Amino acid sequence: MPSENTCGLDNITSALCDQYAQDGVVFIKQALHPDWLMLLEMGLQRVMANALQQKHLFYAGEDREFIETVRNFDVTPEIQRLVYDSPIADMVGKLIGSENIWLYSDEFFVKDGGGCGRTPWHQDMPYYPMAGTQIASMWISLDPISKAECLETIPGTHRQTMFDGFNPMAVSEDPTMPYYDAELPPLPDIEAERDKWNIQSWDITPGDVIVLHPAVLHGGGPTLPGGRRRAITIRLYGDDITYAERPPTAPTVPLTPGLSQQLNPGDPLRSPWYPRIRPLPEHQRV
Numbered sequence: 001m002p003s004e005n006t007c008g009l010d011n012i013t014s015a016l017c018d019q020y021a022q023d024g025v026v027f028i029k030q031a032l033h034p035d036w037l038m039l040l041e042m043g044l045q046r047v048m049a050n051a052l053q054q055k056h057l058f059y060a061g062e063d064r065e066f067i068e069t070v071r072n073f074d075v076t077p078e079i080q081r082l083v084y085d086s087p088i089a090d091m092v093g094k095l096i097g098s099e100n101i102w103l104y105s106d107e108f109f110v111k112d113g114g115g116c117g118r119t120p121w122h123q124d125m126p127y128y129p130m131a132g133t134q135i136a137s138m139w140i141s142l143d144p145i146s147k148a149e150c151l152e153t154i155p156g157t158h159r160q161t162m163f164d165g166f167n168p169m170a171v172s173e174d175p176t177m178p179y180y181d182a183e184l185p186p187l188p189d190i191e192a193e194r195d196k197w198n199i200q201s202w203d204i205t206p207g208d209v210i211v212l213h214p215a216v217l218h219g220g221g222p223t224l225p226g227g228r229r230r231a232i233t234i235r236l237y238g239d240d241i242t243y244a245e246r247p248p249t250a251p252t253v254p255l256t257p258g259l260s261q262q263l264n265p266g267d268p269l270r271s272p273w274y275p276r277i278r279p280l281p282e283h284q285r286v
């Protein structure tokens with residue numbers, strides 16, 4: 001089973017698509033040109049300088065604190081250009097087999113120094129108001145990082161149980177504390193039993209990407225002393241994704257008020273919250 005591939009769009013072979021369907025995760029070596037990384041770095045600087053853009057602190061007030069910020073696309077031209085103009089949407093379209101591609105969200109995980117904590121193990125799908133298979137998140141690191149600091153995934157788990165999410169407000173206390181509580185089975189404590197799980201991760205050179213299905217169990221490595229790990233995930237979806245309700249006990253992430261008033265469960269997920277990326281919309285063409 002191949003565990004890496006050596007180029008961007010050209011090397012999204014049918015074998016890689018099969019691997020994505022089977023494992024829900026693929027690693028693609030040097031998929032992005034340094035220009036796209038420079039654009040992303042500029043986008044991150046703009047987001048961090050934008051006091052109006054909401055930042056969530058994991059482990060707030062502790063030495064292991066780090067920043068997460070979601071849906072920056074709307075207010076960040078660099079991220080808009082990256083999503084519309086780079087090969088990311090075409091690569092994902094080929095991997096998931098959809099000519100139509102929409103943006104679900106972008107999300108930065110900024111571990112800007114050594115000693116930042118783990119992103120707890122979780123699946124993203126429980127937080128999202130959607131059902132279907134044609135979805136992928138591309139995880140991109142701006143910094144070279146070791147396997148121990150990388151995004152970690154457990155291949156194949158997107159085809160298994162959908163667990164509850166963790167509660168982002170309670171990660172210091174218990175990184176498996178249920179988000180909805182009662183409606184879905186609680187997350188297993190993967191970190192406490194790492195050797196029982198088939199955990200996969202990679203040494204990363206900027207330009208390498210990991211593409212994962214958001215229902216795959218995954219978690220984010222900590223930073224080692226002197227380390228730095230600024231990553232973004234771009235989440236894109238295709239034709240078969242429909243609107244699905246989530247338990248009313250907690251909001252979906254990112255919050256999309258009004259969506260439940262416009263869509264019924266099973267409707268194609270179409271909303272101004274989710275801009276069309278492919279085919280490239282007329283207003284993005286020159």
Ligand SMILES: O=C(O)CCC(=O)C(=O)O
Pocket residue numbers: 109118119124137139151218219220221231232233
């Ligand atoms: O990079 C990380 O620490 C976590 C990433 C993640 O959870 C995601 O991309 O969905």
